[in-house]
Amino acid sequence: MLVVSLAPAADGAKYASALGVVTSMSQARPLNVGLIGLGTVGSQIAERMLTWGPQLSRRAGVELCLQKVLVRDVTKRRTIDISPDLLTADPDAILDDPRVEVVMEVAGGDEPMRSYIERAIQAGKHVITANKVVMAKHGPELLDQAAEKNVDVYFEAAVGGGIPLISTFRTDLQANRIESVSAVINGTTNYVLGRMAAAGLSMADAVREAQDAGYAEADPTEDVGGYDATYKLAILASIAYEIKVRPDEIYREGIQGIEPVDFRYARELGYAIKLVAHTQRHTGRVEARVHPAMISLDHPLARVEGAENAVFVEGDLVGKVLLMGQGAGGRPTASAVVGDLIDLARSIRRGVQSRPSFSFDDRIGVVPIGEVKTRAYYRIRVDDRPGVLAAIGQVFAEEGVSISSFIQKDAWSHDMTAELVVTTHPSLDASLQKARERMERLEPVHAVSSFLRVF
Ligand SMILES: NC(=O)c1ccc[n+]([C@@H]2O[C@H](COP(=O)([O-])OP(=O)(O)OC[C@H]3O[C@@H](n4cnc5c(N)ncnc54)[C@H](OP(=O)(O)O)[C@@H]3O)[C@@H](O)[C@H]2O)c1
Incomplete structure (x- = not known):
């Protein structure tokens, strides 16, 4: 009563x-x-x-x-x-x-x-x-x-x-071995990237707009630099795998390097660009990383709009689960x-504790980013002359990186340069970085203007 x-x-x-x-x-x-x-x-x-x-x-x-x-x-x-x-x-x-x-x-x-x-x-x-x-x-x-x-x-x-995330892990998914968690978990960057994609805004203008709309702090570093997403991934990974994952063990990259043209090329290739927080189980170790990535337009995370958040979990029993909603406010x-x-x-x-207490396993570490296997997208500004493609192809071959697509995009007659877009098959991140460094040293290469992992 x-x-x-x-x-x-x-x-x-x-x-x-x-x-x-x-x-x-x-x-x-x-x-x-x-x-x-x-x-x-x-x-x-x-x-x-x-x-x-x-x-x-x-x-x-x-x-x-x-x-x-x-x-x-x-x-x-x-x-x-x-x-x-x-x-x-x-x-x-x-x-x-x-x-x-x-x-x-x-x-x-x-x-x-x-x-x-x-x-x-x-x-x-x-x-x-x-x-x-x-x-x-x-x-x-x-x-x-x-x-x-x-x-x-x-x-x-x-x-x-x-979004009910922690309770979902703590109760509903307890019967599972969690295999991976992938998330768009920072509303500010998602809003900024969305405005760059939809309206062709520069990063600076999109951040200003986000600040005016109340989605970004006066100092946006925590969000734009990927720190906020890293804190959240540290919590999610710790809960998902019952291990101690510290924010400083997570590979972190912000969205600062992305330019409006990357959204155009991404769309043509069938991708959206998002700040992704991802963790995956490996034998005896876990992968944990936060960085901007190209995501196939078919993936549920590619459709997360504005300040929304979404978390995509894969468990061995339950399969795929998508949790989505207002991540802040x-x-x-x-x-x-x-x-x-x-x-x-x-x-x-x-008179009971309703939740099981966690026992965190100290022995399981985080895979260094260089050992992670991923696909990649490069945007490269080169001299528009014969032999350049062969030189670039040779760098990839020597680093053991297999090319998935090699497309010449815009060309500029005033300075005889062209933009190349290269996407790769899955390769070790260390090899992808090495290829990037080596290409930047090639004489006909003006700059590797953009490097994004493909999710
Ligand atoms: N805002 C969101 O959308 C959101 C979403 C998810 C999680 N969170 C988390 O929620 C927490 C609060 O965020 P918020 O946006 O509500 O912050 P906020 O608007 O800045 O409010 C902070 C409040 O805490 C008080 N405070 C700060 N430092 C204090 C201290 N040393 N001693 C006593 N009181 C103190 C402030 O007092 P005065 O009012 O007197 O200054 C203020 O009332 C943060 O951990 C944030 O990460 C926020």
């Missing part, structure tokens, strides 16, 4: 009860939650908890009470209607308060948030975080600590915003965080 809670059992419950939170008869004690961060994501979490309390609590089976919210500046104007009494600038007000059982961290950055999460775990509090930097760099250690303390760390929102991300809270509340109510 469900009733409206009238008498708060703890101080913090006054807000919840004032909102008429519905709770189960069998569960008198509310679950007190401390929120760290009240920005884009935190505001949406707080608003959902404060305005949709009865529905959330009914689903959780326990009254959910927002006890305190940690911010930097308590005087700052907020985008939501929230009691000033709930705000604090003192982390101890959450981390040292024994009534707070769950800490939700949506402030971001490495420190002090890693320390706050660790303190919360050591104090026996459950943690829910959207922090990809902390989870990518320190996730395995924090999860180990949480297992020792018999508390949970949830981090659905750290990868793919509102306050509301989708709050959906993931509050979803985690409800799941956690249910497990606390049942």
Whole structure:
């Protein structure tokens, strides 16, 4: 039977009860939650908890009470209607308060948030975080600590915003040996590349447009340089294979070198260009890399548009699974965080940890990029004269790289140069790079203007 809670059992419950939170008869004690961060994501979490309390609590089976919210500046104007009494600038007000059982961290950055999460775990509090930097760099250690303390760390929102990824790996795909995960997981770069492809914009103009549309930060380096995608892939690979994959072990390349003409040539060859995060199981090792790539127009990732994200998983039992949706934004991300809270509340109510704790295998390493086998696309500016094709063909042959197509594209009479596009069959990445370096030293070659891996 469900009733409206009238008498708060703890101080913090006054807000919840004032909102008429519905709770189960069998569960008198509310679950007190401390929120760290009240920005884009935190505001949406707080608003959902404060305005949709009865529905959330009914689903959780326990009254959910927002006890305190940690911010930097308590005087700052907020985008939501929230009691000033709930705000604090003192982390101890959450981390040292024994009534707070769950800490939700949506402030971001490495420190002090890693320390706050660790303190919360050591104090026996459950943690829910959207922090990809902390989870990518320190996730395995924090999860180990949480297992020792018999508390949970949830981090659905750290990868793919509102797309249910972590829970899918943690529950629905558990019967599988995951073979590979390929993802378009950074909305900013996908928006930028999409605008370059559709409108022929330069990279600089497309980034400016993304900033104006609110899809890119004032400093877009984290996204454009592939760092954000690398953090997310480190988390996905660690969860998929139950090994410790660090962001600095992942090969990373940003989208900076791509020019509008590459989209034209890609389309003619039947490809889209995306920033791809890819990990694949090998015997005793895994491949993990983030770089721009040409993807066949038939592949589901080629159709991911704008700021959307998509993750394509292959498991030995399930086969292929595609997960797609809004990878960022306050509301989708709050959906993931509050979803985690409800799941956690249910497990606390049942007196069990609902999730299996991870055991991360330290022995499995990441394959160096040079040993990865991939196809490639080269765009080469050369003198438009006889013998050039033979010289280039010889370099590929000597490096053991088999050519798939060799096409002369645009030619310019004013300087007697031409553009060649070469695609290869799968070869060792080290050989592809060596061929690139050697071609750049050939006398009739002006530049290898573009090198992209073909996915
Ligand atoms: N935005 C998204 O679309 C999105 C998507 C997925 C994941 N995430 C992750 O969610 C987290 C939050 O992102 P966001 O976009 O909501 O950030 P944001 O808008 O910049 O908000 C950050 C909030 O944290 C507070 N804060 C920052 N440092 C603090 C500190 N040292 N002590 C106390 N409070 C502090 C800020 O307080 P003040 O308000 O007082 O300045 C602010 O309320 C990040 O980890 C991010 O990677 C975000």
